[in-house]
Amino acid sequence: RLEYDNGFIRFAKRSPGNRTAVKAPEKSPFEEDDLMMSWYMEDSDRHQSYSLHYDYYQDSCPTAERIITKGVRELYDAKPSVAPSLIRLLFHDCFIEGCDASVLLDADESLTSEKEASPNQSLKGFDVIESIKSELENVCPGVVSCADVLVLAAREAILMAGGPFYPLETGRRDSAVAFKEIAERELPSPQATISVILARFGTRGFNERETVSLFGAHSIGVTHCTFFEDRLYNFSGTGKPDPELDTGFKQELKTKCPFSASAPSPGTGIGPSTIPASDYGGVSSAGGNDGAIDLSYNNEGGEENFGTRYYRRLMQKKGLMYADQQLTGREETEMWVRAYASDTQLFRRDFAMSMMKLSNYHVLTGPLGQVRTTCSKVLPKN
Numbered sequence: 001r002l003e004y005d006n007g008f009i010r011f012a013k014r015s016p017g018n019r020t021a022v023k024a025p026e027k028s029p030f031e032e033d034d035l036m037m038s039w040y041m042e043d044s045d046r047h048q049s050y051s052l053h054y055d056y057y058q059d060s061c062p063t064a065e066r067i068i069t070k071g072v073r074e075l076y077d078a079k080p081s082v083a084p085s086l087i088r089l090l091f092h093d094c095f096i097e098g099c100d101a102s103v104l105l106d107a108d109e110s111l112t113s114e115k116e117a118s119p120n121q122s123l124k125g126f127d128v129i130e131s132i133k134s135e136l137e138n139v140c141p142g143v144v145s146c147a148d149v150l151v152l153a154a155r156e157a158i159l160m161a162g163g164p165f166y167p168l169e170t171g172r173r174d175s176a177v178a179f180k181e182i183a184e185r186e187l188p189s190p191q192a193t194i195s196v197i198l199a200r201f202g203t204r205g206f207n208e209r210e211t212v213s214l215f216g217a218h219s220i221g222v223t224h225c226t227f228f229e230d231r232l233y234n235f236s237g238t239g240k241p242d243p244e245l246d247t248g249f250k251q252e253l254k255t256k257c258p259f260s261a262s263a264p265s266p267g268t269g270i271g272p273s274t275i276p277a278s279d280y281g282g283v284s285s286a287g288g289n290d291g292a293i294d295l296s297y298n299n300e301g302g303e304e305n306f307g308t309r310y311y312r313r314l315m316q317k318k319g320l321m322y323a324d325q326q327l328t329g330r331e332e333t334e335m336w337v338r339a340y341a342s343d344t345q346l347f348r349r350d351f352a353m354s355m356m357k358l359s360n361y362h363v364l365t366g367p368l369g370q371v372r373t374t375c376s377k378v379l380p381k382n
């Protein structure tokens with residue numbers, strides 16, 4: 001099905017000339033796959049001598065993708081919150097030194113875990129990846145990388161949550177190291193300005209449109225009060241709320257996140273935080289339901305709500321985090337917020353493309369890296 005054309009890999013039946021003319025129906029995976037795959041390939045795989053492949057495990061572990069899909073579905077049926085957890089986990093892995101499962105590693109005597117970096121302390125879903133990986137190890141030991149499990153699991157999670165399908169190639173390998181300092185420094189904080197957001201995404205090759213589309217993931221899942229309560233009570237140390245927050249919405253949020261002097265306040269480092277001083281202070285994965293509110297804010301799920309509604313709320317000054325609301329703070333990003341708020345299909349296509357790009361960011365292939373047998377541990381050195 002694939003052909004090489006002037007250094008690019010693309011599906012045989014598409015040519016660059018007709019790809020924009022094809023309006024792929026949302027529910028037809030094949031049309032959509034071909035279209036998106038050929039677009040993506042042109043951009044990023046040209047310099048890789050070892051690249052990812054479609055259905056990489058076809059011979060070595062033919063049931064791999066099915067095991068992952070089934071695993072996510074079963075876990076999602078039991079607990080739908082696994083979907084947002086997995087999507088966020090993918091973002092935090094890929095954003096830091098690429099999709100190499102570096103975020104999954106536990107600390108040991110020779111390694112400092114990325115899990116300890118403050119933005120990562122509220123991550124969840126590690127157990128989901130580990131349980132799917134152990135099932136894979138029973139069937140084809142040492143074959144399927146944790147990095148591939150994570151990207152495929154996140155894709156399935158997006159589908160479960162009402163988001164779009166996108167094709168993914170496989171053959172990623174796992175890192176033998178973790179990048180705690182880089183995670184600490186590079187993952188944007190919930191108080192990030194639009195300049196910081198665009199700079200961090202920009203150095204990873206994401207333009208304004210792609211960046212805004214990725215934020216559509218914030219239409220599902222939860223966020224804890226600690227990540228936005230400064231906007232309710234003490235914005236930027238002014239002692240006043242954020243003027244960019246809708247007044248009615250602010251009142252509503254205040255009832256869900258009542259002011260409490262003992263509560264850690266983001267950015268101040270004050271409070272009984274178990275997390276190092278940073279804008280991420282205050283929440284750990286063990287925190288239970290301590291002021292966690294729906295990011296989607298009463299999102300009922302389903303296709304209509306995945307994405308579009310998030311952007312509509314931003315336009316009404318009802319973004320939860322400062323970083324969310326920053327997307328309307330500049331014309332180049334605000335125009336995409338407006339576009340996605342009114343055009344679900346445009347958002348779904350852009351989100352799918354950006355997720356593909358994120359999932360392929362800076363991957364390890366060929367002789368690089370390793371295939372871990374347990375996702376939280378590097379292979380023992382011989």
Ligand code: HEM
Nearest residue numbers: 084085087088091122188189190214217221222223224227
């Ligand atoms: C400037 C960029 C971003 C910042 C500052 C940010 C920050 C946050 C924060 C603080 C939370 C709440 C965590 C909690 O309370 O437990 C959150 C949740 C979430 N984020 Fe982001 N995020 C950003 C971009 C993204 C991107 C690009 C994606 C995916 C493509 C993403 C996916 C998610 C998801 C799905 C959740 C819900 C997690 C859950 O319910 O378990 N975020 N984010």
Ligand SMILES: [Ca+2]
Nearest residue numbers: 093096098102
């Ligand atoms: Ca990584």
